[in-house]
Amino acid sequence: MKAKIIVDTSIWIEYLLRPHSREKKEIDSLLDNNQVALMGIVLAELLQGTKDQKEFQLLKSTLEALPFYETSLNIWVKTGEIAYSLRKKGITIPLSDCLIAALALQNGCEIYTLDPYFKQIEKVKLYQPQF
Secondary structure (H helix, E strand, O other): OOOOEEEOHHHHHHHHHOOOOHHHHHHHHHHHOOOEEEEHHHHHHHHHOOOOHHHHHHHHHHHOOOOEEOOOHHHHHHHHHHHHHHHHOOOOOOHHHHHHHHHHHHHOOEEEOOOHHHHHOOOOEEOOOOO
16 A cells, blocks of 8 residues: 555645646555545645635535644644754744644655745655656
């Protein structure tokens, strides 16, 4: 069984708004292979960007079908640890990205993202599409 991929909001936006993008084709392939996993912060970020209630409900029901990783106390502690260790190096990244990284590390997932922040987090594995 292949590892799950946590798809970051930056990739989902490309997927949703650019139907002919490379990201759309890649996500479709990952979805077909049941490799995509969802987490709360990504779900919330995507839902906040919908234009109306109909779009909100459609996106919500579509995303709810994906495997979902819950955020436990251990994940929150790991999130704080990641943010703390980066801050000690003079690096500040969004806490939401530290949370995504913590969840990915805990569950052995790769992260598919356009955001450069994740490269600064030790041991995080980034998904590299084969464009």
